[in-house]
Amino acid sequence: MNPRPARAMAGILAGMLVLAGCTGSAESANTLTVLAAASLTETFGELEKRFEQEHPDVDVRISYDGSSTLAQQAINGASADVFASADPENMTKVVDAGAVDGQPAPFATNKLTIAVAKGNSKGIQDLRGLTAAGLTVVGCAEEVPCGRATAEVQRAASVTLRLASEEQSVKAVLNKVQAGEADAGLVYVTDVRAAGDAVTGVSFPEADQVINEYPIARLADAPNPELAAEFVELVRGQEGGRVLTDAGFGRP
Incomplete structure (x- = not known):
């Protein structure tokens, strides 16, 4: 075999590997990855657009799920820059694991409401009404913030609900009500507002006694710590506050 073609081919392959490495580094340098509680889907989707408008060369990628699932991902070393939880408990797990850089900061609050089919044909008026015979009621699993609040x-309210299913995220609960698979579900007030006229919300007084506080933090192994800090600042600042308040969140 002629050694020259072999050397030439080796050089081409080496060049391709270097180029691939550079491309990967460039992509990593221009990507901000956020782990966010499912109830933040609409608001963080809006903040994602605003952040990318201010940083045209940055691609914000947000992974939405139940806070307990995301917390475990962060603890296991997921390649992410920011974690936004729907409760302090799951954030504390990440802090205790040494996976957070600095102290988490609260940025919003939320509370539960009852989501029912549009028009509330079942006539549900309060939490006790969910114990009526024949109703299919769904909620979150207790390890998820909305489940703990439930x-x-x-x-x-001194009420015991028989939940037909316990979901891993509040959006999964809402989806079952919207799909007609459940007569009612316990979700956040922000989820009902985001659903528009697809469902009807039924408030109940006990919800005011259980307020979820949402903390956000930069992760310790964030690939892009400076961008992470800027995104946290956007969420906690006036602009982020307006987006969250418009969606029905309270301020901490």
């Missing part, structure tokens, strides 16, 4: 409002 357990607390039941205690506050």
Whole structure:
């Protein structure tokens, strides 16, 4: 075999590897990855657009899921820059694991409401109404923030609900109500507002006793710590505050 073609081919392959490495580094340098609670889908989607408008060379990628699932991903070393939880408990798990850089900061609050089919044909008026025979009621699993809040409002109202299913995110609960698979579901007030006229919200007084506080933090191994800090600042600043308030979130 002629050594010259072999050397030439080796040089081409080496060049391709270097180029691939540079491309990967460039992509990493221009990508901001955020782990965000499912209830933040609409608001963080808006903030994602605003951040990218201010940083035309940056691609913001947001992974939405239940806070307990995201917390475990962060603890396991997921390649991400920011974690926004729907409760302090799951954020504390990430802090205790040494996966957070600095101190988490609260940026919003939320509370539960009852989501029912549009028009509320079942006539549900309060939390106790969900115990009526024949109703299919769904909620979140207790390890998820909305599930923990659901357990607390039941205690506050001295009510025990028979949940047909316990979902891993609040959006999964809402989807079951929207799809007609459940008569009612316990979700956040912001989820009902985001759903528009697809569902009807039924408020109940005990929800005011159980307020979820949302913390946000930059992750310790963030690939882009400076961008992460800027995104956290956007969320906690006036612009982020307006987006969150417009969506129905409270301020911490």
